[in-house]
Amino acid sequence: MSDVPFQPTGISPSAEQLAIQLRRTRLLIVEANAGAAKTTTLALRIAQALQRGAQPETVLALTYTAPAVTALQQRLTGIGVPRAVVQKLRIQTFEAFSLAVLAAAQGEAARVITAPEQARPYVVRAIERAQSLPDERHPDELMADAQPRDLVEGLLKSFDVIKGRMLVEHLDPEQRMTPALADELGFGYLTMRAWACYEFARKGGHPDRPEFRFHGDGTYDLARALLSGEIDAGDDALRQGLTLICVDEMHDVNRAAFTVLKAVLAANPRAAFVGVGDRDQVIHAQTGAEAGFMHEHFRAEIGPPEVLPLTRSHRFSPQLARHVGALAGKPYAADEALQTLVRLEPCDTPRLAAAFIARQAQAHQQQKELASLRVLLRHPAQSVLIEHELLRLGVPYDTVGFAPYLERPETLLVRGLYAIACQDDTGLESPAQRAALLDALLLFSGARVDSIELRHLDSAEAQRVAVAEAAASADTTRAFVDAHVLRSAHPAARRQLDAAMSVLRTRDADAFEASFLNALDPLALASRVFVRQDDAAQVLDNITQLHRVAVAEEAGVDGAFRMFAAMDAARRRLRSHDRVALSSIEAAKGLEFDHVIVPHLSRGEFGDGSTETRNLLYVAMTRARRQLTLSFDPQRPSRFLRDAALID
Numbered sequence: 001m002s003d004v005p006f007q008p009t010g011i012s013p014s015a016e017q018l019a020i021q022l023r024r025t026r027l028l029i030v031e032a033n034a035g036a037a038k039t040t041t042l043a044l045r046i047a048q049a050l051q052r053g054a055q056p057e058t059v060l061a062l063t064y065t066a067p068a069v070t071a072l073q074q075r076l077t078g079i080g081v082p083r084a085v086v087q088k089l090r091i092q093t094f095e096a097f098s099l100a101v102l103a104a105a106q107g108e109a110a111r112v113i114t115a116p117e118q119a120r121p122y123v124v125r126a127i128e129r130a131q132s133l134p135d136e137r138h139p140d141e142l143m144a145d146a147q148p149r150d151l152v153e154g155l156l157k158s159f160d161v162i163k164g165r166m167l168v169e170h171l172d173p174e175q176r177m178t179p180a181l182a183d184e185l186g187f188g189y190l191t192m193r194a195w196a197c198y199e200f201a202r203k204g205g206h207p208d209r210p211e212f213r214f215h216g217d218g219t220y221d222l223a224r225a226l227l228s229g230e231i232d233a234g235d236d237a238l239r240q241g242l243t244l245i246c247v248d249e250m251h252d253v254n255r256a257a258f259t260v261l262k263a264v265l266a267a268n269p270r271a272a273f274v275g276v277g278d279r280d281q282v283i284h285a286q287t288g289a290e291a292g293f294m295h296e297h298f299r300a301e302i303g304p305p306e307v308l309p310l311t312r313s314h315r316f317s318p319q320l321a322r323h324v325g326a327l328a329g330k331p332y333a334a335d336e337a338l339q340t341l342v343r344l345e346p347c348d349t350p351r352l353a354a355a356f357i358a359r360q361a362q363a364h365q366q367q368k369e370l371a372s373l374r375v376l377l378r379h380p381a382q383s384v385l386i387e388h389e390l391l392r393l394g395v396p397y398d399t400v401g402f403a404p405y406l407e408r409p410e411t412l413l414v415r416g417l418y419a420i421a422c423q424d425d426t427g428l429e430s431p432a433q434r435a436a437l438l439d440a441l442l443l444f445s446g447a448r449v450d451s452i453e454l455r456h457l458d459s460a461e462a463q464r465v466a467v468a469e470a471a472a473s474a475d476t477t478r479a480f481v482d483a484h485v486l487r488s489a490h491p492a493a494r495r496q497l498d499a500a501m502s503v504l505r506t507r508d509a510d511a512f513e514a515s516f517l518n519a520l521d522p523l524a525l526a527s528r529v530f531v532r533q534d535d536a537a538q539v540l541d542n543i544t545q546l547h548r549v550a551v552a553e554e555a556g557v558d559g560a561f562r563m564f565a566a567m568d569a570a571r572r573r574l575r576s577h578d579r580v581a582l583s584s585i586e587a588a589k590g591l592e593f594d595h596v597i598v599p600h601l602s603r604g605e606f607g608d609g610s611t612e613t614r615n616l617l618y619v620a621m622t623r624a625r626r627q628l629t630l631s632f633d634p635q636r637p638s639r640f641l642r643d644a645a646l647i648d
């Protein structure tokens with residue numbers, strides 16, 4: 001049968017790409033560097049299958065993250081596959097796919113929860129239960145110095161690894177958990193016992209009808225059902241008549257996802273498989289991701305794949321390829337015709353870095369040659385100073401992967417405290433603004449809406465109704481704060497909020513500078529609310545930056561808060577048009593931008609030097625097409641700059 005190659009728009013495939021596009025082999029794996037056209041080539045392979053007559057619904061492409069789903073959809077439309085056809089292709093995360101299969105196989109879907117704060121009560125109860133089981137043989141091993149609440153974050157992280165690696169499923173079912181076995185698995189005995197109790201509770205005491213699913217639980221539950229034979233390759237939920245199965249970003253696959261993949265391949269024996277990935281982009285090792293699932297595990301458990309290369313970056317120049325190659329310690333070739341300007345910008349302080357970035361963004365707005373500018377940040381708190389400078393210059397921007405700083409709950413909390421303490425509602429004129437402020441106050445005060453009229457609603461809905469009603473006017477907002485927020489706040493939170501408002505009430509700039517942060521104690525406030533210490537630390541960083549910006553304004557307390565209101569109004573007026581965005585590195589995975597700025601490449605600011613942080617920088621640097629700008633404090637440059645041969 002003749003096989004006319006699909007002709008993409010915009011690019012001419014290289015010989016390597018064409019080989020992959022046309023290959024009909026059953027199992028094919030491509031490992032290649034970032035920018036070497038893995039996703040594009042996967043798109044070409046899919047387009048070729050469609051040209052050969054495959055129905056779009058019979059093509060399944062799986063990824064680990066939602067941004068990778070978007071990246072593949074963009075590449076497909078970019079090479080000329082009609083948008084309507086792309087919509088029909090089954091491009092999904094492993095988690096979304098698994099949840100859909102479970103729903104088809106088992107009927108009613110379980111409630112999906114997304115925030116660790118929602119999982120916390122279950123984890124706390126699991127610890128308490130583990131510590132009080134009557135037939136426990138090693139009670140001494142279950143003692144913990146910390147309160148159950150303080151153990152939640154660490155336990156949820158451990159649960160991610162236990163699920164992702166499917167550690168328990170690989171044990172002999174008759175084997176009892178003991179301290180020695182827990183140790184062998186790399187966890188404490190309390191962790192393993194709490195895990196068993198948590199899973200029991202999550203399943204609602206019934207293996208087929210879990211009460212809720214947290215992120216990763218869909219993939220884990222499906223993988224378990226497959227291992228136990230409850231769902232098998234003959235099940236219609238998996239036998240979907242697929243003709244092509246693809247995995248993009250295959251380096252993110254963990255044992256649970258691999259188990260799902262194996263079953264999909266077994267259930268669709270006529271489908272061809274193509275997997276693409278890059279071992280230096282593993283940034284989800286905390287969920288058990290490892291590059292071995294592209295190599296030795298694949299060979300041993302699925303079969304020997306044909307391996308084809310993509311050797312050159314089509315995204316950026318050989319010079320940038322040399323730097324990222326040095327960072328990752330591997331050879332890196334690139335298309336000689338491409339030019340990417342690599343620029344290092346020493347900035348002595350974060351304020352200077354922010355001003356520099358804002359000027360770059362302003363200049364970017366005024367030129368036509370480069371389309372997108374993306375500032376890739378390690379932590380959301382790093383955006384405060386930068387956003388502030390952008391607003392000052394009137395540069396429109398978006399944020400991706402985190403909220404703009406003026407919309408974060410901690411910013412609204414601080415602005416709300418000022419509004420209440422000083423009876424100044426500037427910038428909080430609309431009901432929507434007042435409602436957001438009340439939500440923030442409720443969040444950090446630990447207060448619950450408790451109204452007899454709303455008892456028939458669940459707590460989230462009751463809060464929404466009560467807040468919407470209270471936000472109708474400035475007076476009702478104030479009355480609600482007195483009656484429902486401050487009065488029923490957690491006692492320690494109440495003390496902190498009162499202390500912060502006392503400082504604000506003085507309207508004294510010196511008192512505000514010297515005492516506001518101590519009075520509010522944002523870390524203690526946030527630690528009561530958030531499970532992850534990282535999230536609590538972000539709140540502290542955000543409020544510290546906000547305070548710094550307010551003090552630097554030298555306009556007094558009232559002046560500073562009016563300035564925030566003006567900035568907020570300016571932001572609402574500026575219509576973003578997708579040219580400048582600040583984003584997390586995770587949210588930029590698989591995507592590319594004409595100009596990428598990675599600020600704060602300084603010791604102690606970018607990360608700890610671990611493989612995971614190095615991979616994050618590798619991902620960030622390899623998003624750039626035409627220009628990469630890296631800023632750093634010349635007194636303490638990150639060691640990664642040296643590793644990448646960017647400084648001596």
Ligand SMILES: Nc1ncnc2c1ncn2[C@@H]1O[C@H](COP(=O)(O)OP(=O)(O)OP(=O)(O)O)[C@@H](O)[C@H]1O
Binds near residue numbers: 039278
């Ligand atoms: N044959 C080609 N000629 C020119 N440009 C190409 C060609 N193939 C791909 N590209 C371009 O190369 C860039 C990188 O491609 P792609 O995003 O597919 O790489 P990738 O390996 O998936 O990257 P990452 O690992 O970072 O996700 C894109 O801009 C794409 O349009």
